[in-house]
Structures are given as C-alpha cells and as structure tokens.
Amino acid sequence: MTTVSPPVTAVPTGAELALHGVRLGHPGGAAVSGPLGLRIAPGELLTVVGPSGCGKTTLLRTLAGLLPPLEGRVTQDGEPVRRPGADRAFVFQHDALLPWRSVRANVELPLAIRRVPRAERRRSAEEWLERVGLAGHAHRLPGRLSGGQRQRVQLARALAGRPRAVLMDEPFGALDATTRAGMQDLLVEILRGTGATVVFVTHDVDEALHLGDRVLLFESGEVLDVPHPRSRDARDAPVTAALRRRVLDSL
Known part of the structure; x- marks a missing residue:
C-alpha cells in the first residue's frame, strides 16, 4: 500500500451531526427505529452495526439529507439538515x-x-x-x-x-480479507489528515471495533466506547474481547 502523505491544503474541521428524537423510515411506510437520540462529535469515527434490514442505510440516508425523518430533527452544527449538502459525502458498498x-x-x-x-x-x-x-x-x-x-x-x-462529514455504507464489504484490511489502513491514514466526521456502517464486528471511536448498536440505540480504536495490536486485548462479545450478543 502506498504511503499516504499529509494533505497539501487545509481542510475544514469535522461537522457535528446529531439526531434529536428521530424515528427513521420512509414516508408512508413503517418506522425502522426510534426514537433515536445521538450526538456525533466533530472528527469522530462512529461505526454502526446491526442485523441486515434493520435500517442502518436509512440512518445514513437521513444524515445525508436524502430522506427526512418520520419524527424528530437531524442537525449539523445545530442547523437542521433538510437536503443533501456538498460538505456531506456518501460512500457506497458498490463503488457507483x-x-x-x-x-x-x-x-x-x-x-x-x-x-x-x-x-x-x-x-x-x-x-x-x-x-x-x-x-x-x-x-x-x-x-x-x-x-x-x-x-x-x-x-x-x-x-x-x-467534506466535513463522510457517510460510509459497508464500503469494504465486498472485498477479500487482505484487500479489506489494506483499505481500512488506508482510510485511517487519510482521515487522520482531514478532520472529517465519519459514520461507518458495517456487518463486520472486528472492523467496527478496529475503526470506531465508538460503536452504535443500531437496534437498541446503545453507543459503546471502543477502548483502543485503530490499533491492530489491541485486537486480542481482554477489554476488546469483552466488547466484541457484547456487540455479538446484540446482533
């Protein structure tokens, strides 16, 4: 993997994203969650895990301004999110x-x-x-x-x-294990120089615990701190193993 150099131009700081009593879903359809309250700090990398079909992609689409919440408010830096914005980027599972x-x-x-x-x-x-x-x-x-x-x-x-926020929907899910690990490392190196806030949806619990500062258990709405984010050496640490069991038990 090519060594990543620091950015040559200054970038804005990350955005604060927040959900205020939000119930997610499609207009005219059933709600897939909620009410959900959540604050994602500027520059934070929040990973999101949950079973297939539980609404994780709906969460990203709502944060992006592509889908209005059924109830509650979505804000960026305290201002309502009502439509897509250039400072919020979306990264898909399939490259698009x-x-x-x-x-x-x-x-x-x-x-x-x-x-x-x-x-x-x-x-x-x-x-x-x-x-x-x-x-x-x-x-x-x-x-x-x-x-x-x-x-x-x-x-x-x-x-x-x-962008000040990057919303990532299982972007490495279709890759083989070696390529996936390389992409994780590349993402970490690049984001270190951008300051962007990241919400990263994944089915892979180890990926969630490696990348995230915190992990959101989508179905319960519980948010857990990750003890050693972005440290490969911490994979087998007792606190990481305990957190992995807790996340797996939630799925």
Missing part, C-alpha cells in the same frame, strides 16, 4: 463509479458539479489519486480496475470535495 468516465474524471465529478475551475479540479483529483496509490491509473476506465482499486477511486472522489 461512472463506467464511461476515466478514473480522474470520476474523482473530479463532485468538483465539476460545484463549478470548480478545470485546472483546480484536475490538480485536486491527481493529488487524491496519488494519496490512494492510483497515480498511474488516472486515464483508465473503472472497468479496468480491481474491486479494491475501484473503492480507492470512490474514496478519493468522496474526499476530493473536502
């Missing part, structure tokens, strides 16, 4: 790259939508492709890349817009 656009053009896309000048967005895209280890792939089409490479492109595209 545009197959007819080159790798660099995919990374440039959010900047082009915001009418960033061409030279500036090209410079930013090339910087981010270098940071994710794909500097030599800028002119390739996504179909010529491996699954792990495509996810690195998606990560570069999400972060090129310098």
